[in-house]
Amino acid sequence: MALDPQAQAVLAAFADMPALDFTQLSAPAYRAMIAAGGAFAPGDKVAVEEDLLIPTANGSIAARLYRPLQAAANGGVDRDVLLPLTVFFHGGGFVACGLDTHANLCRCLAQRAQTVVLSVDYRLAPEARFPAAAHDALDAVRWAAANAADLRVRAGTLAVAGDSAGGNLAAVAAQQLRHSGVNIAHQLLLYPVVDCATEHPSYESMGIGYFLGADQMRWFKDQYFDNGADRANSLASPLAAADLSGVASATIISAEYDPLRDEAEHYAQRLAQAGVLTTHMRWPGQMHGFASLLGVLDAADHAITAAARALYYALHVEPFVLR
Template identity: 70%
Template sequence: MPLDPQAQALLAAFAQAGAIDFDRLTVPAYRAILAAGGAFAPGDAVAAEEQWRIPAAGGELDARLYRPRGVETPPLTVFFHGGGFVSCGLDSHANLCRTLAQRAGTLVLSVDYRLAPEARFPAAAHDACDAVRWAAASTRDLGARNGALALAGDSAGGNLAAVAALQLRGSGIAFAHQLLLYPVVDCASEHPSYASFGSGYFLTAEMMRWFKRHYFADDADRASPLASPLAAPDLAQLAPATIISAEYDPLRDEAEAYAARLAQAGTPATLVRWPGQMHGFASMLGALDAADRVLSFAARALRRAFDDANGSQEPR
């Protein structure tokens, strides 16, 4: 379908700020651009927001726990933010986390993993796995329901959620679900949507190449499952997944290919291509009606997964 009119208006506003020269752009300058940008709506109100520190092999990680209203012992979702592995953090994705927490009735633990280029691949992937292991062992301290743990993330954070699900398969941790919003799942190649939607739709192919240049050292194996879950030879026996792609997104095809690979391996996977939308739209609350709708949809998927987990505590 045509690009959503609200998305068109937002893209026009972004265009007024001028084009970015990624050949000359530094990571600090990019982070400053994001920090100076306009804020979107804050998301749903929650009962509490708590700061936590997570022990990890690469050093302690900051985290923020969002506690929903009206749920005595909620399940737990570990969330990883997007930002191309080089930017964003707890504040940039607070609105998304609040809304998921309240609408799904889940604790959301948002993890501030290490960013590149200060910490290149596989630092973020290792941080993600360490954070999930800690969360799974700390449900009592967090006030979470035992045995009900989901993974979630958007864009680069979707990559980290998928990586953690893969790397911790068979670890004894019971994963109820993976919620992947327009995830990066193939860092080794470019799919046809790079050409179809690689310019003019917020995230560009040029931006993705810039992100990857900073995330990976020259000799890094971009096809490693730690970087590219789509390249993993075996995707069986993983937690059920909900994967949401955006119609006008250079990452669309790899996200949809991942859903297909999961299903072929016997892992339950629900794929929804959100019509008329661009990459990152779920965070754009207040500017895009679709952001509100997709987060309600995602929250329902988490609720159903946690309800199903009540009937079975078998680890995945």
């Protein structure tokens, strides 16, 4: 279908801005540009937002815990019920963004899926190149699983989630930890980067004029990887993994006008072929990153609701059905 009119308006607002020169752009300059960008709707109200530190093999990393308002049977708030946990990784090309830029997404997922959300501020490139972010993601999920009691969440199962580069890290965690004793119930991937080694056809067809450009993706990858790094390593490219059997069930949302569309959809196909319960939704008329644009795009609210429903089922319903 045609580009959504609200998405067209967003792109028109960017049309008069000077084009970025990715041959000269530095990561700090890009981060400053993102920080100066417009704010979007803050998302749903939650009960608690708590900043904390996660110990990793390479030092502590920041995180933020979102605890939703819990609806009790009597219509009040039941703070004694332990909710399941979702570990969330933000997008930003492995280079930018953080806890604040994705707070609206986390609040909505927490409230609508009735899950505690732990948003992880992993190390960014180029200061910390591959596989730093992947290692931080794995350490964070292991730590969260081992510290359910301290986090006051339901022990024994959790989900991983992320958008764009964060979707990459969530997918990596789901793959790498599948036989580790960490029980990952679901992976929610919003327009994820799952192939850092190959450019799929949507790089050509959707690589110019739709918010995220193919040149921008190439720049992100050049920041993330050292020269000579194996970009097809499954820690970098989940799509390249030979065996996907036994990976957690997945919900993958792709955007029609996104250079990452084809790799995300190929990953959904690969998971399904491996016997993994997989739901894929291509959001019509939308571009990369649309789910964060709450208050600007109606589709953002709709997509987050759909994503939260998938999380709710995987964390609250499916474990009991399977028993």
